[in-house]
Amino acid sequence: MTTATRDILMPAEWRDFWALTKPRVMSLVVFTALCGLLAAPGDIHPVIAFTSIMCIALGAGACGALNQWYEADVDAKMARTSKRPLPAGRMDREAALQFGIGLAAFSVGIMGVAVNWLSAGILAFSIFFYSVVYTVWLKPNTPQNIVIGGAAGAFPPVIGWAAVTGDVTLMPVLLFAIIFLWTPPHFWALALFMKTDYGAAGIPMLPNVAGQRATRNQIFAYSFPMAAAAIAPFAVGESGWLYGISSVALNLLFLVLAFNVWRNEANEAKAMQPEKKLFGFSILYLFLLFALFAADRKIIA
């Protein structure tokens, strides 16, 4: 058969390359990394600090590009992701792959040469963990995908800390634990009211595999160790009263919202206001928690 028309592959716009980096996810990564960097003991030259944050941002961008390259077919099936450059046909996959690998190599190389090789090594491992362990292995195969995969998003404050100190001690491990334990309730709240989308794409999120009741139980259960990890910096004497009081208040509010999710029996997305509230608050929670921690250690201390 001869077609009179053909799909013309136009060169992608620079905005499409920008969209590949998932700028909104990158903003949270940059923010937590910056807080880790500010909270770390010791001094770092502003130029090196800027370079560290830039490399972490580029590494996160590489993760976004490689994730979108691998998941282009899945993204096309979900309303939330179908307008991304690859499923929308604005870019060819090879360009996305090359962009992702290029960003990853560049960010790790510059981090190693300009900052230190420990932070570069953790950055390289986090890119590998997100792009291969989470995207390729965990996400399509297990409902525990975001539990283990949450580690990828928990590395930035550790990298920021390591950029200043050149080592990893108890405090950055606690910062890692906060994000690691925050990830399941955050994403499962989203997965509850986006269940249909994830189901259509064939991604085994917990609500699709274990049901909504089990997911709500898990959200509430995970909120307790998350709260314990969030308050731990104050409990072990690594922060002052500003962080101590505000972390207790933020976690009480988180637990109340998680309790409302646990009580909710709704099956339809439009009746899932508690889930939407928890999802929205969880983003604000993480921003405030890290900002207050950095302010407490840098300004008050």
Next chain:
Amino acid sequence: MTEVERPYTAEETRIVRERQAARSRVMGVVLIGLCVLFFLITVVKIGVWG
């Protein structure tokens, strides 16, 4: 299935040129920024600013 190869139309060519120009401008800004950054990193590393 065989696709008919044909060149870009005038309108498509205009869009391609616009996108190439925009990408070149962005790449230029990025490269200049990196030159400045690498210069500053070098100055910091050799200890001129302590």
